[in-house]
Amino acid sequence: MKKIKSLTALACALTLTTGIFTGCGSSSGGSDSSKNVTVNIFQFKVEAKTALDKAVKDYESSHKNVTINVQTVGGGQDYGAALKTKFASGDEPTIYNIGGPQDVQDWKAKLEDLSDQPWVSKAYDGTLDAVKSDGKIYGLPFDMEGYGFIYNKSIFKKAGIDPSTIKSYADLEKAVTTLDSKKKDLGIDAVFGTAGKETWIDGLHDSNVPFALELKDGVSAFKAKTINFTYADGFKKLVDIQNKYAYKPDGTNKSINSVDYSTQVEKLFSLGKVAIIEQGNWIYSTVSGINKDVADSMGLLPMPIDGVKEGCVPVGVPMYWSINSKKDAATKKAAKDFLNWLYTSDKGKNAIINDFKFIPALKGYDASNLQPVDPISKELTKYSKAGNTIPWVFMGYPTGWGQNKLGTDLQKYTSGDMTWDKLVQDAKDQWAAARK
Structure with a gap:
């Protein structure tokens, strides 16, 4: 098949044909506070654990007052059930994952409104529909997968x-x-x-x-x-x-x-x-x-x-990053900054493509060094261009x-x-x- 020229072409091909999407980076600064903050992440994607751990260390190296702990529950385990247990224990995570409209309803009381975040304007059309409620946006899309x-x-x-x-x-x-x-x-x-x-x-x-x-x-x-x-x-x-x-x-x-x-x-x-x-x-x-x-x-x-x-x-979009609305302002600020850094900074975008091996659901990945190289992502392009895709219902x-x-x-x-x-x-x- 033809060589992929840019991630924009790939993402547009996917979004135009999935049936759930309708559409075809800046660097995040450090924390402006010297207060020490701890951000606990509870995430589902076992395949991304190594890449996420690496990204966290990179972020912490330039944000000395922020400590990020990552706990991964997935693969053979039921993440949804584990998340409920996690919250019930009183050890509530700062950043966690939701899957779509049902999860938005289930976790509404614990979801921070992310509508004002910089990455929102970069999301491809339709990729945020599943996490919108009452005009607010409650999740950042992990990536697009097939x-x-x-x-x-x-x-x-x-x-x-x-x-x-x-x-x-x-x-x-x-x-x-x-x-x-x-x-x-x-x-x-x-x-x-x-x-x-x-x-x-x-x-x-x-x-x-x-x-x-x-x-x-x-x-x-x-x-x-x-x-x-x-x-x-x-x-x-x-x-x-x-x-x-x-x-x-x-x-x-x-x-x-x-x-x-x-x-x-x-x-x-x-x-x-x-x-x-x-x-x-x-x-x-x-x-x-x-x-x-x-x-x-x-x-x-x-x-x-x-x-x-x-x-x-x-x-479709496999999962979304969400932030616990019940955490204090400084912790939520650090959590938002980390997610923005991961998906919009030069270092973060490089990690998303080359370490996570993600197909971004956000615009801004046009550079030649930010193109997917794995064969399955290329196959997804082929099916998408042919119109042979269905949504993740x-x-x-x-x-x-x-x-x-x-x-x-x-x-x-x-x-x-x-x-x-x-x-x-x-x-x-x-x-x-x-x-x-």
Whole structure:
């Protein structure tokens, strides 16, 4: 594909085609107070932990009166539940993460109005809609991300499969059966590395595919009192094909539920034991740290629903940085300054691109040294320019519905302890009950 010329082009391509976005740096100064301030960050993105720790040290070196502590809870853990526990303990963080309109409602009493912050004017159109309420803005977007079926190009090439031909469910099924028939020659243990233990993967990411076709965007999902589960049959096929051809530790479907994120990404995909996993561009740093050849050989396939002509890649803002409104003025000022520094200063922007490996949701990243280099971000550009993207509607799911209810039911279905019809009915009933 064509070489990316600038992040502006990339961001515009994403925002113009996701369906939730409608649009196509300065350096932050030091604190003006000598008062010592401590900022505690409670964040979800395990893949960004090392980069965030590095950025914090860089910031502290030029802001001697500020101490920043970072606690990361994510990956195989439920961040939302952990955040509630954190607040309930009385040890409230200064900076924490929210996911969209449902979280804005749930945490409204603890959210600082960030409408006057310098980065607000730099946000791409639509990227702040999920965290707007009563004319106020309550979150800074982490970045823009996309996910789907990440595949190993080298394995596909060896199997004689042209990934550009995989658009429909039938195309995917054909490729998967071909890979399965050649497992021994390809040196793989299974076609898919399915992390059944992680209910956020199937309950949020996988389910987003059918519900993005039914619901317009995250805000619409948040306002929906009921769901029809219109594409339940197509979703079933998507779940079934992953289960049928998944890596199974003891040979049974039930054991798929014991495979966690680390096993999926680090032990199966990074070591070339499987050809496909469902993940997004955020895994590049992890895979690259284990096997750079595999990382640079990654490609991105759609997650097609049977009956829908073209497969699409979900693209959206994964989370937002928010500030605890109950903290004292000096602490909140330092927290705001750090976030501004991270996303708008020259040092911060360099870290966002080259350390975090983020695709910014803000303007101002036009310099040649601020362009994404990982293959999945480039793939996202391809899908976006072709108009083959769908929004992240799971940000508007009822609290806990996707991960704790639907995700758990999908585990039961995988293990044979629940029928699909029961799963669909439960999903409808639990959504309606949560919206009462």
